[in-house]
Amino acid sequence: MKTATPTLARAINDRLALDLLLERGPLTAPQLRALTGLSRPTVSDLIERLRADGLIEVTGETGGDRRGPNARLYGLVAGRAHVAGVDVRRSAVHATVADIAGAPAGSASRPLGESPDLVALASAAVAEAAGGRALHTIVLGTPGLVHPRTGLATDAGVPGWRPDLLPALRDRLGAPVVVENEVNLAAVAEHRVGAAAGHDDFALLWLDDGIGAAVVLDGRLRRGASGGAGEVGPLRFGGEQFCALLEAGAVRGLAPAALADRIVGAVFALVAVLDPGLVVLGGATGRDGGELLAGLVAERLAPLSPAPTEVRASAVEGNTILQGAVLTALGLARDDVFG
Missing domain, CATH: 1.10.10.10 (Winged helix-like DNA-binding domain superfamily/Winged helix DNA-binding domain)
Known part of the structure; x- marks a missing residue:
């Protein structure tokens, strides 16, 4: 040896x-x-x-x-390096900068109009949040599939989207930029500081203005061959796509029991294929539903699945995607700066 x-x-x-x-x-x-x-x-x-x-x-x-x-x-020396996390929504871009110790150093947002220059707006938000500080690493979360090897993302309805977003941002910002699927970043935050802390295996079901899932097995985020792991939105239940059944407008005003009835099908699909042991309900719907909704989903899941599975509500405060982006950027920067 x-x-x-x-x-x-x-x-x-x-x-x-x-x-x-x-x-x-x-x-x-x-x-x-x-x-x-x-x-x-x-x-x-x-x-x-x-x-x-x-x-x-x-x-x-x-x-x-x-x-x-x-x-x-x-x-x-916390100021030795700074990183930025960026969350690209369909309505706005949000950016947060942190020092290498993880302390927030600035934040900014830019609304998206009908035909925005997405690269310019994202760069402006990052620059404002950085406040003149040089950035070591920038991690951007976006809807859509992100190829695990090329880092290029598909268009998921974000105004001003362009296929060369990644290289264009690198050129504009003059710093390393990583693009990651938004739900994957939310899973990073749940794993590090949220409901899945201490769990090597779990699935995050994201219920917000977009519907999707993220998978963590053996402590590692799993993206799939083309970045499509966890894309449960196209699944059909009763002839309707899951994304149509559970997007924010479709569930507004639903009683918790009725909402749980809609959610359990996708949770069962994740459990039947992955056996993650834990499913976290994230996004606005999962967070707002809290442990009441999680408990109702668990009750409906138990007779369907032979694999024992815990269901929890998201436990991350604030913007989960943005926190996951910052945590991912910090990991990359620390590996480079600390060795």
Whole structure:
């Protein structure tokens, strides 16, 4: 069995320390030693290395209430890099910028008219949110299929859509841009900070102005060969497409029980094929329905499916797609900046 080279070992130790600072905030050298199990000389070396690379800095001292010298607190240099998440709706573009520690640094929105210049509006929203800061990575969520290899998306009814949106945005913004399906990004947020936290397997059923699903298995987002995994909208129930049965206008005023009757067919299809163990009801309909709606769907699902499945309502506050875009951008930026 091969052992790690000194260079690889240093890189692993550095990333371990940086991830701990992300998770816990500023730490002292003794705390880093206790949490990592590394020796005093190793921790001293990595602190000096990370400071020299501009990744961490002294943020204060601890131990003022005891005798003896105070211990320095080391924290991330949060401004080392910034990322942007973008949510392209059929009516507006929303952008949020965060520093590499994940703290919000700015946000902006632009409404879409009948024939908008989508590239110009998205770029303007990102630029306003960035406030003059250079951006390391931008992740944009959009309706429609996004090919997992080319990153090119299909037109899903967004005003001003153009097939070259990805390269056009890269040219206009002068930064790496990644385009991802909106529901996939919502699933990232649910997995990291929402109803699916701690679950390696789940499906998200998105019920909003668009209808779709996202699939996470073994902790990984599954897109399919052409980006079509989870596209449940065209499924037909009683001769009608699922998307027509459950879009916002079609369910307005429905009693929770009647709404659950419409939803359970698509949930069963996901469970029968994937056996995810957990289905999250997302989008405005799923979030507003809350645990009452989730419980009603679970009751109707139980006699249909031999696979035990929990049904939960979305637990992400605010714009789920935008949060998933920022989290995805942060993951890419940290892998590049932290190593």
